[in-house]
Amino acid sequence: MKGHLPIEAPLPWHKDCWESISGARSAGRLPHALLVTGPAGVGKRLLVEATVHSLLCSQPDERGLACGHCRECELLAAGTHPDYVKVGPDPDGKSDEIRVDAIRRLSKADTLTAHRGGYKVIVLDPAQNMNQSAANSLLKTLEEPCPDTFLCLVCERPDRLPATIRSRCQQLRVPVPPEPQALEWLRQHTDSPDATILLRLAHGAPLKALALMDEDRLPQRAQLFLGFVEVSHGLRDPISEAAAWNEHEPAVVLDWMGGWVSDLLRLASGHRAPYLINQDKVDPEAGHRYLLRILEARANQHSPVNRLLAYESLLVHWARIGRRHNPGLRQRD
Numbered sequence: 001m002k003g004h005l006p007i008e009a010p011l012p013w014h015k016d017c018w019e020s021i022s023g024a025r026s027a028g029r030l031p032h033a034l035l036v037t038g039p040a041g042v043g044k045r046l047l048v049e050a051t052v053h054s055l056l057c058s059q060p061d062e063r064g065l066a067c068g069h070c071r072e073c074e075l076l077a078a079g080t081h082p083d084y085v086k087v088g089p090d091p092d093g094k095s096d097e098i099r100v101d102a103i104r105r106l107s108k109a110d111t112l113t114a115h116r117g118g119y120k121v122i123v124l125d126p127a128q129n130m131n132q133s134a135a136n137s138l139l140k141t142l143e144e145p146c147p148d149t150f151l152c153l154v155c156e157r158p159d160r161l162p163a164t165i166r167s168r169c170q171q172l173r174v175p176v177p178p179e180p181q182a183l184e185w186l187r188q189h190t191d192s193p194d195a196t197i198l199l200r201l202a203h204g205a206p207l208k209a210l211a212l213m214d215e216d217r218l219p220q221r222a223q224l225f226l227g228f229v230e231v232s233h234g235l236r237d238p239i240s241e242a243a244a245w246n247e248h249e250p251a252v253v254l255d256w257m258g259g260w261v262s263d264l265l266r267l268a269s270g271h272r273a274p275y276l277i278n279q280d281k282v283d284p285e286a287g288h289r290y291l292l293r294i295l296e297a298r299a300n301q302h303s304p305v306n307r308l309l310a311y312e313s314l315l316v317h318w319a320r321i322g323r324r325h326n327p328g329l330r331q332r333d
């Protein structure tokens with residue numbers, strides 16, 4: 001694999017977003033609060049970072065990009081710019097919630113006034129992690145905006161934000177790029193022959209595809225897939241297979257399982273399966289019910305339910321479906 005080229009935002013598919021921010025800025029219409037949304041892996045944070053640098057730089061270029069060498073840029077690079085505040089979950093905290101005291105600190109007048117005469121920029125990320133009282137507290141800040149304060153909320157799941165907060169922010173959705181554009185960009189950053197399949201596994205999000213490549217995910221996926229097939233054929237015990245899966249993150253594994261079962265269902269209804277796996281049969285009704293189980297497990301993955309139990313339960317069911325619809329032990333090809 002190529003050593004990654006540095007990834008510089010705005011990325012090609014950020015063009016419209018970037019123009020909308022820099023256009024608003026030069027027209028003096030920069031919103032007080034911007035809610036940047038979009039799926040994981042499209043570069044929301046890179047875009048926000050480029051925006052922060054652009055707003056604080058004292059001599060941005062004609063595209064609005066930060067110069068990288070003025071005093072403001074130096075302070076930002078050193079992480080000591082007094083007019084840039086980043087709010088997130090407490091790194092030493094027990095949960096990943098953004099708590100009310102973090103938001104209250106923001107609301108204090110001295111925090112909201114720019115020290116260096118330009119913008120005061122606050123980034124709240126991931127905004128959906130605010131708990132209820134943090135959200136209430138933020139609402140007060142949004143209702144009494146300070147001039148020259150730019151608040152940026154970064155959020156993958158805007159549906160988890162209170163509507164009152166959403167309605168007070170201007171929304172900017174970072175899109176998933178069209179596949180040809182994403183592949184062109186990926187090929188500049190990697191020479192992996194698996195770019196296309198990784199991009200599809202990443203649901204079209206190029207940075208996620210690149211991360212999957214770094215994590216060597218394809219061999220892991222192939223290994224788990226073999227287990228999944230063999231459990232269905234009665235060649236592996238679902239309980240021991242679940243134990244082997246236990247070291248893998250549910251967010252990743254459940255996503256793969258969802259893809260496999262969806263593909264089996266597509267094949268069963270005579271469609272082509274884009275992540276083509278194999279030609280096993282699955283009864284559509286049982287397959288759909290099973291897919292619901294996977295989705296349910298995925299929705300509950302943040303609950304403290306033991307991941308091993310979740311894998312065991314899913315694989316035991318999968319073995320049962322396999323016995324019913326692929327009767328008789330089959331040897332591997």
Ligand SMILES: [Zn+2]
Pocket residue numbers: 056057058059060066067068069070071072073
């Ligand atoms: Zn600069």
